[in-house]
Amino acid sequence: MSPRRIGVMGGTFDPIHHGHLVAASEVQSRFELDEVIFVPTGQPWQKSGRVVTRAEDRYLMTVIATASNPVFSVSRVDIDRGGETYTVDTLRDLHREYPEDELFFITGADALEQILTWHNADELFTYAHFIGVTRPGYRLNDHHLPSGKVSLVEVTAMAISSTGCRERVERGEPIWYLVSDGVARYIDKRKLYRKPE
Numbered sequence: 001m002s003p004r005r006i007g008v009m010g011g012t013f014d015p016i017h018h019g020h021l022v023a024a025s026e027v028q029s030r031f032e033l034d035e036v037i038f039v040p041t042g043q044p045w046q047k048s049g050r051v052v053t054r055a056e057d058r059y060l061m062t063v064i065a066t067a068s069n070p071v072f073s074v075s076r077v078d079i080d081r082g083g084e085t086y087t088v089d090t091l092r093d094l095h096r097e098y099p100e101d102e103l104f105f106i107t108g109a110d111a112l113e114q115i116l117t118w119h120n121a122d123e124l125f126t127y128a129h130f131i132g133v134t135r136p137g138y139r140l141n142d143h144h145l146p147s148g149k150v151s152l153v154e155v156t157a158m159a160i161s162s163t164g165c166r167e168r169v170e171r172g173e174p175i176w177y178l179v180s181d182g183v184a185r186y187i188d189k190r191k192l193y194r195k196p197e
């Protein structure tokens, strides 16, 4: 069997929004990926300055948002490993699970800019090809990264962030059409992101 081409979209997904989904869908199509695996982080160590929603809630929102797409799936590797999440561990675990396949790690321009600050950054490129996507408000470039290991892709501009969604919920504003309907309903049902009473 020829190797499958697997996209990996890591994120805190607090909550997952249409910026994430459009980026993954466009890269899937452009790079003819057989599957895109969304990987919600366990403990995102570079976000330790703020409260992050329980991993199980972020995982369930990711499942809800991706369930209807036959080539999207969700992995629990980062949540189940425990401890702080490092992408080098994510990719090592997925490489072990899919040893014959090619991995493509998808990341927005903001995250790509920071990649050299990631744990064991040099090793990242041994497991996957990186695909940086445009994101409104950030400049996309790979000058700081090893040549031949990164591709840059322009995707439809979606000026949406998880921070913006959380702030809207806290202010009592709608997030319809910024996140999937099921995710908006889940946030409401679990009373996520509301101001403490």
Ligand SMILES: Nc1ncnc2c1ncn2[C@@H]1O[C@H](COP(=O)(O)OP(=O)(O)OP(=O)(O)O)[C@@H](O)[C@H]1O
Pocket: 010, 011, 012, 013, 014, 018, 019, 020, 023, 106, 107, 108, 109, 110, 111, 112, 133, 134, 135, 136, 158, 159, 160, 161, 162, 163, 164
């Ligand atoms: N609107 C967007 N367009 C393109 N890429 C995005 C967009 N939002 C997030 N990403 C990318 O998706 C990945 C996961 O992002 P993350 O879950 O941190 O979302 P976020 O909106 O940046 O969250 P927060 O506002 O809480 O920092 C990162 O690689 C990020 O760059």
Ligand SMILES: O=C(O)c1ccc[n+]([C@@H]2O[C@H](COP(=O)([O-])O)[C@@H](O)[C@H]2O)c1
Pocket: 009, 010, 011, 012, 013, 041, 044, 046, 047, 085, 086, 087, 088, 111, 117, 118, 119
């Ligand atoms: O490996 C690291 O040290 C590292 C540091 C910061 C972010 N990342 C990864 O980058 C992806 C996006 O992260 P975030 O925090 O912007 O949601 C997600 O998969 C994180 O695990 C990875």
